[in-house]
Amino acid sequence: MTILKLLSEEVFDFSSGQLTQTKAKHLKDTMCSEFSQIFQLCQFVMENSQNVPLVAVTLETLLRFLNWIPLGYIFETKLITTLIYKVLCVFFSLLFIYFFKIFAYSQIMMLEIRKQKFL
Secondary structure, three states: OOOHHHHHHHHHHHHHHHHHHHHHHHHHHHHHOOOOHHHHHHHHEEEEHOOHHHHHHHHHHHHHHHHOOOHHHOOOHHHHHHHHHHHHHHHHHHHHHHHHHHHHHHHHHHHHHHHHOOO
């Protein structure tokens, strides 16, 4: 996913000064023609993966694609519903991890405070 994200950035976002126009056009055409396979991969990961870092990278990749993919992929598929569901799942998973860490650190601090009282 990271490679796809970087490739999209290179071809569609930063291609103005680093690539020749012919090469940039060829890469854009190739990316657009192969996008159905890329989209299927992203959709598969979004629908089936419970791996939070993988889903987060897939969300970042889709974000890079949104400015150039055909609109049919956005509005005629279940991409929007999947994005809403996965973004909320990822958000609450990260929120849970964050609060768990805070709770664990506070418990450790309380142990130190209790330990100091007994010394």
